[in-house]
Amino acid sequence: MTAINVHGSSLNHHILSVLVQNRPGVLARVASLFARRGYNIYSLAVAPAEEEGMSRITICVDVDSSPLEQIVKQLFKLIDVVKISELDPRRSVERELLLVTVRATAESRHQVVELCGIFEGKVLAVAPDAVTLSLEGHPDKLDDFEELLAAYGIVELQRTGRVALPKLDRSARLRAVNSPNMKGQVG
Amino acid sequence: MTRMTGAQALIKALEMERVDVMFGLPGGCILPAYDPLLESSIRHVLVRHEQGAGHMAEGYAHVTGKPGVAMVTSGPAATNLVTPLMDAYMDSIPMVGITGQVGTAAIGTDAFQECDTVGITRSCTKHNDLVMSAEDIPMAIRQAFHIATTGRPGPTLVDLPKDVLQNQMTWHWPSDDEVIASLPGYRPTTKGHPRMIKEAARLIMAAERPVLYVGGGMLKARAAEALRELVELTGIHVVTTLMARGVFPDSHPLNLGMPGMHGTATATTAMQKSDLLINLGARFDDRITGKVSAFAPEAKIIHVDIDPAEQGKVRRPDVPIVGDCRLVTEELIKAIRDLKEGGTVQPDLTAWKSRISGWQEQFPLTYEQSEPGSALKPQYCLEKLRDAAPEGTIVASGVGQHQMWSSLHWKFEQPYTWVNSGGLGTMGFSIPAAIGAKVGRPDRTVWAVDGDGCFQMTAQELVTATVERIPIKVALLNNSYLGMVRQWQEMFYDERYSEVYLSTDCPDYVKWAEAMGCVAIRVESPEEVEPAIEKANSINDRTVVVEFRTDSDEKVFPMVPAGMGNDDLIVHPSQQSIRDRLA
Known part of the structure; x- marks a missing residue:
């Protein structure tokens, strides 16, 4: 398989x-x-x-x-x-889109949002204990983002797979x- | 503006494709297509099992070069067609399968006799198509025939829902340009690259131990004449693979016969010791190469194949040439002539040729004749069959020991006289394939050489042969065993015979054959062999089954054990003491 x-x-x-x-x-x-x-x-x-x-x-x-x-x-x-x-x-130019829901309580939310800001991602939704973010970019950048978010606890994550053009x-x-x-x- | 039903359009499209015969069995979803068939010029051969329809279509295609057509219904009929489709895919046989499908509204609902035919056959067809509108039927049929017969030939399948067959449509027969424009991703390369052909010619003119390694692609390309010219021009020895038997006459002194796992010692060893293998339409199958890393270690490779994916798949060629085998061979002949005219001289091949003739003299095909009163030797039966066969006789074989003996002991003098299942190794192939071959070439004698294991898989098609008046002849080599498996268990599993004994007299093959309307003869002793064959050859209005009771201990030699290199081939026990001379 x-x-x-x-x-x-x-x-x-x-x-x-x-x-x-x-x-x-x-x-x-x-x-x-x-x-x-x-x-x-x-x-x-x-x-x-x-x-x-x-x-x-x-x-x-x-x-x-x-x-x-x-x-x-x-x-x-x-x-x-x-x-x-x-x-x-x-x-070639490679791009990918990532959607992620991360655990974020009142104490840690600002850290998660700050990270998101550094990576130029977007906050799509906020709940009392989690946020959903999106990030578009080179797959390597998405890898880094994913790694840094892992410390907060990833609830769900979906990536699109890369698209590319010369x-x-x-x-x-x-x-x-x-x-x-x-x-x-x-x- | 001719209006008609999808079913009428289907039959008309098949007529436009010059289909003169098709093999099939009707059922629920394909029913609409069987009605206009009554008014059609196309002959329909009603089979007893859909697998038979597929193998008949293959046998027909093998001997005529035209695509064989099998038409069956949905569900179980379509799944019964899977084996022949895969067989045709492995052996590059042009074939078009037409299957019924449940109505478009019922697709996906697990309706009666529904199955995902295009899904199931995706990996065993060159291409397949589920037609969702009656208007699309002519184009789907044209594409199916175009794809099946061009490039590397292969099977295609058109799946037709019942309502698509019933709906009205306006007839339009697509032009060649329309067909080609509809398939932008399908552009087979037929003409070889001139620079590569020049390079190949240069290698051929420099080789000291060259061998022409000729495969089924040469038959598909109808390149027998060109091959003969190339051989006479260069004086290079030829080996013909299992799929290529007949493309070059066995009586020609430069033909070394079949190479590989059960090839002649000389053919296999000549390839092994060669410094240049000129592969024309073969694919370095594992049954030819043995252990790839030990295969022909000193040989440079020229590989001619119409399928680019064959280049470098198993063995990396020094000179890859993608193109039609006949066109490339003809160009190669020109390039060699140019070199010769320019003063290039081929190295003296005398030493190589005398080495080869030394192997031929010391390692001929051999077997021990049977003791009086003991079981028949299968090779003896086949030799007698061969010697009594009229010119141009077609041999269709099943799979196993009898297949190897047929390939080894028959003398093939003409192309398209050998029909067998090479790649897939489909037991039960021979009887339906022989029927298809006889339909394609009614002027020829067609012998199905079968084993008892194979016979029991598809023998019911002899009813088809009788009822449809397609008289074939069957040589049934009954050794009471699944012989090839038994041979492996004897040689590699310490004679621990596990589930290979079938029975000698159950079924009673004579009674069974007679019940199916055949003339049946049982042969148990050597002196009965020739009279039985003579009788079989004299009956041309009915199918004849000759059951030869053969020696179950008899094995196929030479043999390269699976996973070993071709240098490790085992010769016949009587030659084993001089085995070292095969160097």
């Missing part, structure tokens, strides 16, 4: 930006491919892309589980997959994996 790994930036991961035809079952196809071939997904985000009828799936892949090359090639065999780009974390000024370095020899013209 595909393991969804716990968060932690020490993992050896790569980001694949996969453009797919937005057809029923496309996410299931991608997910079952990962399950069947024993590849591990670190995080996954799916939403409609700029082009009508297309969606973009951002998959963070644990490459310790299998060589990235095989993962990409097997993904390409899915008929609904139109394009795959491997995004080098150093040359950095504009370095777009030439985006390594599109669909070279002509892998997926070329109409045969």
Whole structure:
């Protein structure tokens, strides 16, 4: 089975930006491919892309589980997959959203809110013994925030999984994996 | 504006795809599709079990190169089709499955005979589709045939809810451009990269111990002619994998036969000692390579495959070429000719060839003839069958010892005369596959070579053969055991036989075959073998079953034990004393 790994930036991961035809079952196809071939997904985000009828799936892949090359090639065999780009974390913009409810009594609330302020997060809701916060940013920043909040007691936490796009000024370095020899013209 | 029902559109679409025969069994949800079938030019073969429909479609596709079509209903019928779909997926057989589904309003409610067909078949088809509107049926069928037959062939499935079949629609047959535009993610590469082909030619012209490692992809690409030209041009030896038997004549002096776990000692060893493996449409299957780290350690690799994912999956190639095997082979021939004309000279292969012929002389296929009065040797039966077979006879095998003996002892002279389940290893494959093959090539003699274990899994399709007047011949090698498992238990589990004995005379195969409308012959002694085969060959209007009572102790040699390297292959016991000469 595909393991969804716990968060932690020490993992050896790569980001694949996969453009797919937005057809029923496309996410299931991608997910079952990962399950069947024993590849591990670190995080996954799916939403409609700029082009009508297309969606973009951002998959963070644990490459310790299998060589990235095989993962990409097997993904390409899915008929609904139109394009795959491997995004080098150093040359791409990554963002993630975190929602968290933290224990915060009258005494500790100001500390939690101060932390939230330092990280430029938002307070979404307050209760007598807890607050709900949101934070958007680079996944590493979210990791740090999560770690610092842990001391107060995390009641519930949800992260979206990362989305990414190539950095504009370095777009030439985006390594599109669909070279002509892998997926070329109409045969 | 032609109005019609979805069911009429389905049958019309199949006719437009030039389907002349399909295999199937009706039921609740697919019922609407069976009504317009009455007016159709398409022949429908009514099977006795949906698995049979799938394997028949595969057998048909194997021998004709055209996609086989199986049509069944929802739920249990769809799940019965799963094994053939997976079989076709593993062996890259073009096949289209059509399944009924509960009405769109009932999907997800656990309705009678509902199952998640597209979910279940997702990982055993190249692509599948649940059609939610009658208007979409022609496009879904066109896509299914296009995907099944292009690139690396494989099975596709179209799932059709009952109301989608019943609803009215306006007929529109999509053009090629529309089909291609509807599949932006599907663009198979057929033409090999010119620079890679040049590099491959250069390696071939420099190799001192080259071997052409030829797989099923060459048959799929219909590349037998091109292969022959390449062999004559270069004088390089050929090994043909289990999936490629027949692509190159066994009578050709450069054909070393099948390599691998039960390959000939020479074919397996030639690959092992090679300095260049030219892989044309094979996939470094574990049954070929044995322990991968010990496989052909000195060989450089040229790998030609239409599926990019095969490149580097098992063994990293020095020269990967993604493309259609026939087109690439033809380009390779040109590139080699260019080099030759430019003055490049191939190294002298004499020493390598004499080494190979030395192995061939010392390690031929062999078995001990049976003692008078004892059980028949299966190899003997197959040799007699082979020698009496008319030219172009098609052999369809089940899975196990009899499959290996068929592949080893038959002499395949023409492509598309060998039908078997290679990748999935589906017991019970042979009888339905042979029926499908006979439907595809009614002019040919079709022998199903089966074991007693396999026979009991799908024998009921002989009823289909009788009733539908599809006369095949069945050579049933009855050794009373699940023979291959028994062989492993004998060799690797200290002769501790666990759940492998089936029985010699229960069922009574002769009575069973006769009950299914076949002519049946039992053969128990060597002198009965030839007359029985002669009689079987003389009957062409009915299916014939010849039961050979064979020796349960007989084992398949050579053999590379699972997990071992190919250098550790075990030769026949009579050759074991000279085993060291296989170097």
